[in-house]
Amino acid sequence: MNQLLSDPPKCDPGSWCERVFEITGNEWLAASADWLVARPLRILLILLVAFLLRYVARKVIDRVTIIPQDDRGKLPVALRPFRERAPDVLGPLVTERRRQRATTVGSVLKSLTGFIVYGLAFVLILGELGINLGPIIASAGIVGVALGFGAQNLVRDFLSGLFMMVEDQYGVGDVVDVGEAIGTVEAVGLRITTLRDINGTVWYVRNGEVLRVGNSSQGYAVALVDVPLSYTTDVTRATALLTEVAADAAGSDPIAPDVLEPPEMLGVENVTPEAITIRLTVKVRPGRQWAVQRALRAQVMSALEEAGFEPPLGRFFTSPQNPGN
Numbered sequence: 001m002n003q004l005l006s007d008p009p010k011c012d013p014g015s016w017c018e019r020v021f022e023i024t025g026n027e028w029l030a031a032s033a034d035w036l037v038a039r040p041l042r043i044l045l046i047l048l049v050a051f052l053l054r055y056v057a058r059k060v061i062d063r064v065t066i067i068p069q070d071d072r073g074k075l076p077v078a079l080r081p082f083r084e085r086a087p088d089v090l091g092p093l094v095t096e097r098r099r100q101r102a103t104t105v106g107s108v109l110k111s112l113t114g115f116i117v118y119g120l121a122f123v124l125i126l127g128e129l130g131i132n133l134g135p136i137i138a139s140a141g142i143v144g145v146a147l148g149f150g151a152q153n154l155v156r157d158f159l160s161g162l163f164m165m166v167e168d169q170y171g172v173g174d175v176v177d178v179g180e181a182i183g184t185v186e187a188v189g190l191r192i193t194t195l196r197d198i199n200g201t202v203w204y205v206r207n208g209e210v211l212r213v214g215n216s217s218q219g220y221a222v223a224l225v226d227v228p229l230s231y232t233t234d235v236t237r238a239t240a241l242l243t244e245v246a247a248d249a250a251g252s253d254p255i256a257p258d259v260l261e262p263p264e265m266l267g268v269e270n271v272t273p274e275a276i277t278i279r280l281t282v283k284v285r286p287g288r289q290w291a292v293q294r295a296l297r298a299q300v301m302s303a304l305e306e307a308g309f310e311p312p313l314g315r316f317f318t319s320p321q322n323p324g325n
Contacts, residue, residue, distance in 0.1 A: 050117050050121035157191040157192075157207045158191060159208075161192075164210075170217075176217075184196050221283075223289040223292035227242060228274075228277050230312045239265055242265060246265070249296055250262060255295045259292065264280070
């Protein structure tokens with residue numbers, strides 16, 4: 001009892017030590033007030049501030065990345081500084097593409113915000129506990145370097161996918177050529193892009209391995225038809241007939257909605273020992289070039305047959321490889 005009522009320990013005026021001694025009269029509790037009261041309260045305050053900062057940051061990120069339910073046609077605020085490449089021909093897929101880009105940007109920003117906020121909070125808590133952070137930081141740096149070397153392919157895939165999403169290089173519904181595979185994009189992730197080719201095969205392409213991308217679904221496309229004719233053909237008459245037939249076909253169903261400009265007759269494209277090739281092109285909506293090519297070939301073939309033109313022996317109408325629908 002005498003110790004409990006002894007003189008107070010040496011405490012700074014207004015400190016927790018002095019307050020605890022005034023309440024309890026216990027010298028040991030007063031001396032330990034910093035560990036028992038002050039530090040837990042500071043740690044609790046650090047956690048509370050970190051939680052509030054993360055909560056506010058996530059709300060702000062959601063506000064600038066989520067597309068409003070009542071107006072799915074608008075771009076989210078986070079995507080407005082970036083170029084929009086999605087073609088109108090994709091229809092409902094445009095909204096899905098925008099939502100996917102916005103979700104990806106928002107997810108990355110949320111993860112980065114959480115990592116920074118909680119990382120700083122963790123460092124501050126260790127400092128409150130009196131732990132020397134020097135060796136921990138050094139060890140973490142060594143471990144981080146080791147993990148970086150081991151996971152560099154994964155990091156490269158992630159970063160490539162992120163930049164691909166932000167720059168809108170391609171999206172769901174686009175027909176793309178990524179080198180190893182050509183097909184329609186079915187899904188886009190931060191690490192893997194999924195394609196389905198014309199044969200129905202699904203290709204999983206790592207974003208970090210994509211060195212170049214040829215997108216046939218952006219801006220506009222060109223339907224190209226090469227018509228082989230025999231050497232006995234009157235090229236001037238055949239060219240005039242093809243120009244007339246292509247113009248009529250471009251202005252009628254089913255390809256009229258897809259044609260952006262009148263057909264252009266380029267004339268003789270190639271001369272070989274077997275045939276003379278005449279080339280015809282039409283600027284069309286992105287992704288519709290193959291359908292227009294097929295329709296034009298059917299119209300041109302019928303017109304040439306009715307006019308008495310005959311293709312060279314063993315040759316038929318040709319066009320570039322069709323990777324799309």
